[in-house]
Amino acid sequence: MAKTNMMTVLWLDPLEQLSAETISVFRAQNLAVIQPAAAADDEIISADVVVVNLCRDIDLLKQVQARQAALSAAAPIVARVSRDMFELGIDAMSQGAVTVVSSDQISADKWVETFAEAQISPSKDQPTFVFADPVSRNLLALTERVAQVDVTVLLTGPTGAGKEVLARILHDASPRYEGPFVAFNCAAMPENLIEDMLFGHEKGSFTGASKVQPGLFEQAQGGTIFLDEIGEMSFHLQAKLLRILQERSVVRLGGQKGIDLDIRVIAATNRNLKNAIAQRSFREDLYFRLSAFKLTIPPLRERPLDILPLVEQFINQQTTEGQSVRLTTEAQELLVTYQWPGNVRELQNVIIRAMVLCHQGPIDSQHLIFDDMPIAQDFERQQGMAQTNDHSTGLPQTGGVTQPYFHDAPQMHDQPLNQAVKNSECQSIMAALRASRSRDQAAERLGISPRTLRHKLQKLREQGISVTRAYAR
Secondary structure (H helix, E strand, O other): OOOOOOEEEEEEOOOOOOOHHHHHHHHHOOEEEEOOOOOOHHHHHHOOEEEEEOOOOOHHHHHHHHHHHHHOOOOOEEEEEOOOOHHHHHHHHHOOOOEEEEOOOOOHHHHHHHHHHHHHOOOOOOOOOOOOOHHHHHHHHHHHHHHOOOOOEEEEOOOOOOHHHHHHHHHHOOOOOOOOEEEEEOOOOOHHHHHHHHHEEOOOOOOOOOOOEEOHHHHOOOOEEEEEOHHHOOHHHHHHHHHHHHHOEEOOEOOOOOEEOOOEEEEEEOOOHHHHHHOOOOOHHHHHHHOOEEEEOOOHHHOHHHHHHHHHHHHHHHOOOOOOOOEOHHHHHHHHHOOOOOHHHHHHHHHHHHHHHOOOOOEOHHHOOOOOOOOOOOHHHHHHHHHHOOOOOOOOOEOOOOOOOOOOOOOOOOEOHHHHHHHHHHHHHHHHHHOOOOHHHHHHHHOOOHHHHHHHHHHHHHOOOOOOHHHHO
């Protein structure tokens, strides 16, 4: 057999060696497997892909990476992890594994696909979630336990906090992981279309129904259906959903016969459903059906240790191979202390804007434009400012920051970008001082040192902003 397309796979598994028969099957797929007891230097250098079986920790992954660094080798690493150790898989990806697969995956066909994806874009294959903060890690541990039990789950939390990400983890860590994951936004379209998409229809059930169309509940057979923004579903559809949850069957539009369902239902909302029940816009019986187990995702401001790892992830997603973008200390402090009303989604927007503005240089505080800081009112105003203001970058000035829960910071209009950033920082500092008993406590809330805070307060006083003299000294 010609070996021009043969891929060399370094297979490291401290528990079990592949059989000769399996290796022969792999070779038929142009995969040349080397499985030594311990990887030698020449094997690490010659490998196109490295596969490591992580039994209980990521030590083996770190050992391989250390040898690669010493030998200037750069083969992507694929981690094998048991399905009941989902957190270990997250740790592996955060440590540099390009992807994680189940340790029971042995099919040569699947490995061909996995290796191809690993070689195409190893630098882009980053995790879509971050659990660095202790609050997040506790939520992940609870999610892993809930995933093993086939119950309906209700996810609550603010917009942009990552409810769909958690829903996918529930699916991937569950016994249904090989089944489909079907996501649907209940507020995305008119009621009649939602009903048709969820439940499907029979041929001739309405004008234009020329064939049988299975609904999303049927398409999720054997897997999971995720109903986002469930609080926006109409009262009429809530009754139909309740019937599906009770009977575990669905009747297509125009049909008579129920179709048995083998699915897991995960619902999510950013609304307070108990208030909606009191206002008679949400069914109480449906709420109790959906909330067999309830998981609440805290806003990003309550898990600050997730912020910088998320920033690194978003930067890696935007950079091309060989590029490197770093953040200054001031930019990091500003990102960590900002309140993030738009949560993870807003953070991603801010980083994308910053990478446009920094021109491949380091991201500094003046490059951070937050969602509550309008970039421009309209196109005409942008054009007018571009003509009347002298900016070396040619970018329009921004409008003032408006955060109604802060009152001490000045409200400025038509201010330059760097001044708008300073204004936002001032508001954050004032809020921390107001909520703290001392300057040291305020500095701790802001995630900066007392010395840095004292320096910033002194600057504010020099700018004419009213700051208690005891705080500024």
